[in-house]
Amino acid sequence: KKSKNTKINLVRVNKVRPSGRYFSARVLVNKCSRGRRGGRSLLTGGKGVFFIHGYFMRKEKRALEQLAITDSLTGISNRSYFMARLEIEGRRHARKDLPMCILMCDVDNFKRVNDAWGHAMGDDVLRAIGNILNQSVRSHHDVAARIGGEEFAVLLANMHLPQAKRVAEKIRQHLSHHIFGNAEESFLVTFSIGVAQVDNGDGARGLKLADDYL
Numbered sequence: 697k698k699s700k701n702t703k704i705n706l707v708r709v710n711k712v713r714p715s716g717r718y719f720s721a722r723v724l725v726n727k728c729s730r731g732r733r734g735g736r737s738l739l740t741g742g743k744g745v746f747f748i749h750g751y752f753m754r755k756e757k758r759a760l761e762q763l764a765i766t767d768s769l770t771g772i773s774n775r776s777y778f779m780a781r782l783e784i785e786g787r788r789h790a791r792k793d794l795p796m797c798i799l800m801c802d803v804d805n806f807k808r809v810n811d812a813w814g815h816a817m818g819d820d821v822l823r824a825i826g827n828i829l830n831q832s833v834r835s836h837h838d839v840a841a842r843i844g845g846e847e848f849a850v851l852l853a854n855m856h857l858p859q860a861k862r863v864a865e866k867i868r869q870h871l872s873h874h875i876f877g878n879a880e881e882s883f884l885v886t887f888s889i890g891v892a893q894v895d896n897g898d899g900a901r902g903l904k905l906a907d908d909y910l
Contacts, residue, residue: 767842769819770826778841778849782899785853790897797860798899799850800890800906801829801867806846809885813877821876821885822846828870832863849903857893864889 765777773781782798789796803809803821810818822842829840829848839851850867852860871887890909894902 767826770823770842772826772830772848773839773841775841775843778839778843778851781839782851782903785851786894786897786899786902788897789853789894789899794854795856796894796899796902797852797855797857798892798894798902798906799852799860799864799867800892800903800910801825801848801850802888802910803846804886804888809883813883817876824874824876825871825885825887828867828874832867832870849906857891860891860893864891 765773767774785796788794803825806818806821809821825848826840826842829850833840833850833852837853838855841849841851843849850863852863855863868887868889871885874885875882876885877883888910890906892902892905892909
């Protein structure tokens, strides 16, 4: 039973992410009054501290789980997460007879970019492609991933082949308008995209077909 001096309040606290960056959050804590003299408030009996600690433990766990499935350079999904989702969606596709397509994407002559402009610029190109892919897919249905050095893949769940081809064309157009470098020394990058429809839930075969169509 709460005493009449005990209240539940929202407070803002600061915490450090696993990456080292600070963030703040509002959390519920138990507070009790010191009385007339102090006029200030304290957390009660360590319960508020325990609540905050548990809140941030869960927050950090989710952040670490997200890091484990994310490509560190581009910020999109990594190969292991893509392959896991491909297997899951493949089973669902076969069970419910749903459409599914895969895009395989490869940066044309990427070695020339690194040789001519340096690896830092090459990394900028890969980050830009990751951002374009992320903006071109449906966030709650599809998976865009970097699966190799300059290779990317996109899983398009619940999508027929004609729609998948339109997504591929949208990606190609976005990249064709992206200028890299600076005003004096700029360049464009092209992208080869293979599109394949998954049959009978066989995601591995669909991925190979998309790669063959590059």
